[in-house]
Amino acid sequence: MSAHLLALSHISKSFAEQHQHHPLLRDLSLCVNQGEVIALIGASGSGKSTLLNIIAGIELPDTGMVSIEQTVLNQLSETDRTAFRRQHVGFIFQFFNLLPTLSVKENILLPLQLNQLAYDQAFFELLINSTQIEQLLYRYPDDLSGGEQQRVALCRALIHRPRLVLADEPTGSLDNETADQVFALLLNIAHQEQQTLILATHNLQLASQTDRVCRLVSGKVTEQSLP
Numbered sequence: 001m002s003a004h005l006l007a008l009s010h011i012s013k014s015f016a017e018q019h020q021h022h023p024l025l026r027d028l029s030l031c032v033n034q035g036e037v038i039a040l041i042g043a044s045g046s047g048k049s050t051l052l053n054i055i056a057g058i059e060l061p062d063t064g065m066v067s068i069e070q071t072v073l074n075q076l077s078e079t080d081r082t083a084f085r086r087q088h089v090g091f092i093f094q095f096f097n098l099l100p101t102l103s104v105k106e107n108i109l110l111p112l113q114l115n116q117l118a119y120d121q122a123f124f125e126l127l128i129n130s131t132q133i134e135q136l137l138y139r140y141p142d143d144l145s146g147g148e149q150q151r152v153a154l155c156r157a158l159i160h161r162p163r164l165v166l167a168d169e170p171t172g173s174l175d176n177e178t179a180d181q182v183f184a185l186l187l188n189i190a191h192q193e194q195q196t197l198i199l200a201t202h203n204l205q206l207a208s209q210t211d212r213v214c215r216l217v218s219g220k221v222t223e224q225s226l227p
């Protein structure tokens with residue numbers, strides 16, 4: 001039996017909007033096993049990005065608990081949450097979040113520097129070759145297309161071999177063929193590294209290739225089987 005890598009219990013999150021209380025996540029609970037690949041689907045605005053941010057400790061829930069292995073993330077200070085995220089989580093953001101003053105190569109290697117980890121050239125080359133960004137290493141993010149930035153962001157999220165990878169629409173800026181290749185890479189690396197991967201997506205064809213599909217509706221997750 002696999003151990004849970006992630007446990008979300010009784011998570012609630014609201015936003016205040018024009019003096020109105022707008023509940024987004026309501027008493028949401030979810031457990032994810034180590035090595036499991038999960039797709040998070042749901043209408044635009046249903047809270048997928050917010051949930052990924054809560055799992056990563058970027059945002060805090062109003063109530064409830066987020067545990068990654070033995071660590072209760074929402075009980076850590078902001079500094080400790082940031083340190084934990086840097087070490088154990090790879091996040092592919094919807095809008096990439098690359099650092100504009102660093103070259104592509106420097107962006108990708110940043111998590112190794114921040115965690116004082118050794119550079120593994122073979123793994124670096126595997127990432128850049130499979131995402132086909134070998135020619136872009138000395139360019140800067142602002143000079144890249146959205147799809148190119150997305151592939152760089154993916155390499156940066158994986159380079160330090162995190163236990164947990166969170167991907168917010170990781171193929172949203174890619175054409176179908178590149179999206180399939182990039183998604184295959186994400187799945188291969190997750191399997192190879194026994195990583196847990198949670199992927200927010202609108203793409204049901206990609207979602208159907210994961211171990212489990214969770215739909216976010218009315219602030220809770222319900223499991224869904226796709227054809």
Ligand SMILES: Nc1ncnc2c1ncn2[C@@H]1O[C@H](COP(=O)(O)OP(=O)(O)OP(=O)(O)O)[C@@H](O)[C@H]1O
Pocket residue numbers: 015016024042043044045046047048049050051
């Ligand atoms: N900091 C915030 N303050 C106020 N409202 C917010 C905040 N963050 C998110 N929201 C609102 O919460 C809702 C959910 O946003 P979220 O980005 O999590 O949805 P999503 O399911 O990821 O959407 P999409 O599929 O379009 O990316 C939206 O209506 C958004 O405007």
